[in-house]
Ligand SMILES: Nc1ncnc2c1ncn2[C@@H]1O[C@H](COP(=O)(O)OP(=O)(O)OP(=O)(O)O)[C@@H](O)[C@H]1O
């Protein structure tokens with residue numbers, strides 16, 4: 248079953264249109280990557296879904312058109328966005344950030360269980376549980392941003408550049424945790440990632456954007472076998 252479908256999606260910042268026609272689909276429980284050069288519109292595509300940029304075209308989630316819906320309503324439908332730059336709350340502790348992620352939930356026991364799960368998934372956060380978000384390393388902030396998104400118990404996770412600015416080893420362990428989360432929770436994922444090797448370690452398929460348009464979609468295996476993809480994204 249298709250969970251999310253974008254068809255001819257356009258988006259503008261003020262008078263400037265930056266997406267001219269993005270089409271992609273995410274199966275329920277699937278993981279799909281978005282590849283593209285700097286400025287191609289990857290981040291804007293995620294913003295179009297989460298309702299934080301003005302959009303046209305069709306965005307259908309779980310059978311309903313969510314295009315133009317307010318960000319809080321989109322979130323309430325089960326779409327969690329881990330934005331570029333992480334967006335953790337620096338003045339709140341790790342524990343408070345996790346609780347904020349669960350703000351729409353009423354199941355206190357479930358929330359406590361899920362906080363424990365996050366700390367098992369990211370053991371580094373366990374030692375930092377009373378630290379402010381602003382005192383965390385870049386890698387720890389990324390882990391917290393993902394954990395906080397998980398705390399809303401989404402059906403779809405939008406993940407923007409989770410490896411950006413991290414040391415290679417840290418980026419790898421963040422992706423290992425995301426793979427585990429995917430396997431154990433079945434959350435569908437739409438993943439923007441500059442590091443295509445990391446992206447392909449997680450996603451089943453990917454779509455390539457060029458100047459705001461979808462130019463190519465294929466399975467991870469198909470894309471990895473294409474010369475132009477290898478040259479542009481896989482360093483050879
Ligand atoms: N808030 C904004 N206001 C105006 N223009 C913007 C804004 N954010 C992005 N843009 C422009 O929209 C286009 C697409 O940007 P976007 O951030 O979606 O690209 P991206 O593929 O995520 O790039 P990167 O790999 O650098 O993160 C770019 O030309 C960018 O300059």
Ligand SMILES: [Mg+2]
Nearest residue numbers: 289290291331
């Ligand atoms: Mg971006």
